[in-house]
Amino acid sequence: MSPSQVHQGATLSVTASGCTSGGTVTSAVFPAVHLPAGATTTATARVDNSATPGAARLTVTCSGRSANANFTVLRGAATQGGLGGSHSPGTAEMVLGASMAAGSAAAGAFYLVRRHNHGRVRA
Numbered sequence: 497m498s499p500s501q502v503h504q505g506a507t508l509s510v511t512a513s514g515c516t517s518g519g520t521v522t523s524a525v526f527p528a529v530h531l532p533a534g535a536t537t538t539a540t541a542r543v544d545n546s547a548t549p550g551a552a553r554l555t556v557t558c559s560g561r562s563a564n565a566n567f568t569v570l571r572g573a574a575t576q577g578g579l580g581g582s583h584s585p586g587t588a589e590m591v592l593g594a595s596m597a598a599g600s601a602a603a604g605a606f607y608l609v610r611r612h613n614h615g616r617v618r619a
Contacts, residue, residue, distance in 0.1 A: 501568045505545040508567065509581050511538045516582060519558025523567055531558055 498509050510521045512531055519531040521539050523549035529539045541554075547570040556563045 499567075501570055502542055502543050503570045503572055504547050504549070505573045506543055506545060508541050508554075510536055510541065510554065510556060510565075511536065512563075513556060514559035514561075517559055519555055519556060519557050523552060523554040525552045531556065545573070 498511075508526070510529075510531070512519065512521075512604050513536050515531050515537050516533055516535070518533040518537075520528050521531060521541055522528045523541070524542050526541040529541045531537050531539045547569045549568060549569050552569050553564055553566050557566070
């Protein structure tokens with residue numbers, strides 16, 4: 497299971513071995529998720545935004561066997577790393593960004609054409 501500490505609303509990956517017929521992962525802090533069939537298989541669960549912070553337990557059931565694992569739910573929403581920040585852009589941000597990019601491209605093209613024609617002698 498990774499990670500062992502998960503914020504409310506974040507995802508948790510559970511890997512199991514020997515689930516040749518598939519299985520399920522259940523917990524009180526996220527909806528049941530399906531484990532695909534395979535020698536080693538992984539499922540991803542999203543912890544509820546309203547999950548109570550503190551100790552939590554999950555159960556993996558497959559091939560007639562069950563195993564438990566403990567993890568910790570941390571208070572607060574997790575941030576998304578990388579280029580997106582902590583939320584996805586809305587329509588207003590997308591339109592503004594596209595407008596700014598188009599405006600910059602147009603201004604750059606105008607400047608280059610003007611600069612290119614500046615030194616020419618016209619008849």
